[in-house]
Amino acid sequence: MKNNIAHRFEQLDKGIADHVFAFAPQEVGHVTSVATGIVKVSGLGGVGFEELLKFSEDLYGIAYNLDEEEIGVILLGEDTLLNAGDEVQRTGRVMDIPVGDHLIGRVIDPMGMPIDGKGAIPISKRLPIERPAPAIMDRMAVNAALQTGIKVVDALIPIGRGQRELIVGDRQTGKTQIAIDTILNQRGKDVLCVYCAIGQRASAVAKVIANLEEKGAMEYTVIMVAEGNSTAGLKYIAPYAATSIAEHFMEEGRNVLIVYDDLTHHARAYRELSLLLRRPPGREAFPGDIFYIHSRLLERATHLSDNLKGGSLTALPIIETEAQNISAYIPTNLISITDGQIYLSPKLFEAGILPAVDVGKSVSRVGSNAQLPAYKSIVKLKLQYAQFEELESFSRFGTRLDENTKKIIDHGERIRSCLKQNELHPLTVSQQIVVLLALTNGLFDDVAIDKVREAEAGILKSMDQFPSELLKRLFADQQLDSADHDLILKTAGDLLASFKEKVESDQTPK
Numbered sequence: 345m346k347n348n349i350a351h352r353f354e355q356l357d358k359g360i361a362d363h364v365f366a367f368a369p370q371e372v373g374h375v376t377s378v379a380t381g382i383v384k385v386s387g388l389g390g391v392g393f394e395e396l397l398k399f400s401e402d403l404y405g406i407a408y409n410l411d412e413e414e415i416g417v418i419l420l421g422e423d424t425l426l427n428a429g430d431e432v433q434r435t436g437r438v439m440d441i442p443v444g445d446h447l448i449g450r451v452i453d454p455m456g457m458p459i460d461g462k463g464a465i466p467i468s469k470r471l472p473i474e475r476p477a478p479a480i481m482d483r484m485a486v487n488a489a490l491q492t493g494i495k496v497v498d499a500l501i502p503i504g505r506g507q508r509e510l511i512v513g514d515r516q517t518g519k520t521q522i523a524i525d526t527i528l529n530q531r532g533k534d535v536l537c538v539y540c541a542i543g544q545r546a547s548a549v550a551k552v553i554a555n556l557e558e559k560g561a562m563e564y565t566v567i568m569v570a571e572g573n574s575t576a577g578l579k580y581i582a583p584y585a586a587t588s589i590a591e592h593f594m595e596e597g598r599n600v601l602i603v604y605d606d607l608t609h610h611a612r613a614y615r616e617l618s619l620l621l622r623r624p625p626g627r628e629a630f631p632g633d634i635f636y637i638h639s640r641l642l643e644r645a646t647h648l649s650d651n652l653k654g655g656s657l658t659a660l661p662i663i664e665t666e667a668q669n670i671s672a673y674i675p676t677n678l679i680s681i682t683d684g685q686i687y688l689s690p691k692l693f694e695a696g697i698l699p700a701v702d703v704g705k706s707v708s709r710v711g712s713n714a715q716l717p718a719y720k721s722i723v724k725l726k727l728q729y730a731q732f733e734e735l736e737s738f739s740r741f742g743t744r745l746d747e748n749t750k751k752i753i754d755h756g757e758r759i760r761s762c763l764k765q766n767e768l769h770p771l772t773v774s775q776q777i778v779v780l781l782a783l784t785n786g787l788f789d790d791v792a793i794d795k796v797r798e799a800e801a802g803i804l805k806s807m808d809q810f811p812s813e814l815l816k817r818l819f820a821d822q823q824l825d826s827a828d829h830d831l832i833l834k835t836a837g838d839l840l841a842s843f844k845e846k847v848e849s850d851q852t853p854k
Contacts, residue, residue, distance in 0.1 A: 493770020543609025732756020
């Protein structure tokens with residue numbers, strides 16, 4: 345009730361402001377200087393902070409530095425045709441973006457203009473790109489799983505709807521692929537997706553769009569693109585504009601996933617703008633409010649209460665590290681803002697272990713509360729894998745190992761092999777549970793290490809041999825009972841029988 349009243353007052357205030365601005369004498373300012381992506385303007389004494397200014401039909405800017413004599417303006421476009429002395433007009437409004445179902449399946453720029461060659465987009469509603477995050481009392485706990493379709497993530501680092509999970513790693517370690525597979529896995533799950541590309545190469549963005557179109561994911565996805573050659577202003581506003589689009593769907597009671605790829609380029613664009621605006625630099629030349637620009641963005645991801653229709657906005661921000669330094673300035677800022685991180689290791693990537701998720705450095709601080717109860721039956725998987733990694737590093741010294749240690753290492757090697765997964769092939773919950781349950785109970789231990797992936801594929805191809813009622817119960821609110829547990833293991837054991845090694849015992853009794 346309070347929220348509805350506040351919304352009405354907000355609309356009333358906006359209506360009065362628009363009415364007054366329409367009849368007030370229009371101020372006209374003039375450009376005093378032009379820099380790369382930045383313009384200094386004089387003669388607009390009544391302009392407001394972050395007000396949208398108009399330079400021409402196609403060129404706008406955001407008033408950012410309100411100095412005594414001049415205004416520092418962030419340009420939202422190219423400055424090539426802009427010269428000192430050109431006129432500037434106030435618009436009386438802040439930067440906003442078109443929202444609504446018409447955007448689904450389209451590729452747009454941060455101004456909301458289509459760039460996919462499919463014609464104009466009908467506009468029925470616009471929202472400011474900067475909006476306050478939902479109040480604490482308007483939020484609910486994260487209580488529903490967001491399945492990524494990636495075994496290692498869903499089983500060991502689960503994500504819930506309304507969570508903010510950071511994807512972090514060096515260049516070319518598969519960060520974007522984690523996000524794309526997650527988007528592909530939302531097909532048929534009543535989750536809309538927004539992919540925001542910030543500072544990416546045009547070829548990389550084209551590849552992402554092609555993959556999503558090929559897999560039919562554009563039917564429920566909006567793509568916003570600020571390419572690497574876009575101005576710093578467009579890169580800066582892109583994630584905020586994409587979040588407003590996602591928030592519109594969330595406020596309608598829908599579940600939304602948003603991917604920011606990546607916030608490293610966003611932070612660098614803001615640093616560039618701040619330095620050109622002569623703002624004081626701090627650590628690594630970033631301005632003092634660099635933490636705030638990301639915190640106010642990611643705080644908008646949440647799970648709304650039932651009084652507000654119960655929609656959710658799940659955020660997957662991506663950040664790039666240099667030489668595996670996750671303690672650098674921007675990565676530590678984002679780790680402290682988000683609810684966990686998926687760390688991708690270049691060493692695992694180079695070794696062909698894909699996705700290259702380092703389980704030891706990855707964590708989910710919320711998702712386990714929303715994880716499906718069926719995953720509790722494989723809870724010991726993480727412990728088994730951690731024991732293996734510890735013993736594996738110890739065994740490299742050439743130490744003689746006892747039988748129990750060898751068994752743990754052999755089992756761990758099969759876990760690592762089984763957690764590998766091809767890109768663009770997300771797995772269903774039932775496929776994951778069956779394979780991982782067989783893995784944790786040692787059914788793969790008698791399979792030769794080079795046959796593990798083949799054996800896993802054999803199980804996935806034969807999922808019809810598991811009773812359909814049993815597979816449906818994997819989505820239930822209760823853990824697997826002993827009968828279902830034993831039936832899965834028996835069926836999986838029968839399917840793996842043809843892949844098992846023939847071990848001849850040559851041990852003699854002492």
